[in-house]
Amino acid sequence: MKLLVADDDPQLVRALRITLASQGYTVVTAADGAEAVRVAASEHPDLVLLDLGMPQVDGLDVIHALRGWMDGPIIVVSGRTGSGDKVDALDAGADDYVTKPFQMDELLARLRALARRTSAAPSEPSVTFGDVAVDLAAHTVVRGGEAVHLTPTEWRMLEFLVRNPGSLVTRQTLLREIWGTDQATDTGYLRLYMSQLRKKLEPDPSHPVHLLTESGMGYRLTP
Known part of the structure; x- marks a missing residue:
């Protein structure tokens, strides 16, 4: 590289x-x-x-x-x-x-x-929640018919949640997936990235219905 x-x-x-x-x-x-x-x-x-x-x-x-x-x-x-x-x-x-x-x-x-x-080259199909369609193979996100640009880090966070729909994903798991090390510590980055995703994908970012926070534990994606 x-x-x-x-x-x-x-x-x-x-x-x-x-x-x-x-x-x-x-x-x-x-x-x-x-x-x-x-x-x-x-x-x-x-x-x-x-x-x-x-x-x-x-x-x-x-x-x-x-x-x-x-x-x-x-x-x-x-x-x-x-x-x-x-x-x-x-x-x-x-x-x-x-x-x-x-x-x-x-x-x-x-x-x-x-x-x-x-x-990475994922080979998964499209997944939808609300008016958002996530194509894991093409690395594209569409909301209400309009393409949504995500940074690579935002994509990785969303991708991991999409691959585990309805399940609690702990903060430590996301940190390990995002930064590739068990020694990563939560310094607020996860909250910032989640805030960015909500701004782009939630109807009302201040009252999310799909990208949910489980207090003190992690995050969950719901349809």
Whole structure:
């Protein structure tokens, strides 16, 4: 896989380039937001690691620009720890959010999980709930006759719930499925992703009838 690392911290970029190259990834880099968009357009990376607070063009604007034509995963790697920043990044189209400082092994695990999900080839039929149709084979979601765009992480969360209709799916199970590690901890990401899915798929996101929360346990999909 080819990865774009976009960050204005040269020491971090150097460390990531060395570590990722040792894991077999091809790495291209950018030191500011404008360069990130240019490099992405010319190099066509499979996945982007992106800082939010970069010169020239802010990371959120970079995400918006990339999502105009790029479907590959985007992982935000940022020192901004506020929940508002995370929500904004996910709303813009990011698939994951890693807070600095981070453990390199956790970042590598998330990269592997995203790579597995992106390259997977499900062969399941369509499943419907309410006015939503989910085609597991084609990786498409249609609501009321209109196509709905999901990020890779949103898709994976919905896919796992769809494959277990009516059953309680625990938070730990979802964390393991999404990030590919038993050591993953719930830092609020699941709630953010579920909120995004409800905005896109529920008639009234504040009063969901299909994507339900089981307090203290996990989530359940009901027809």
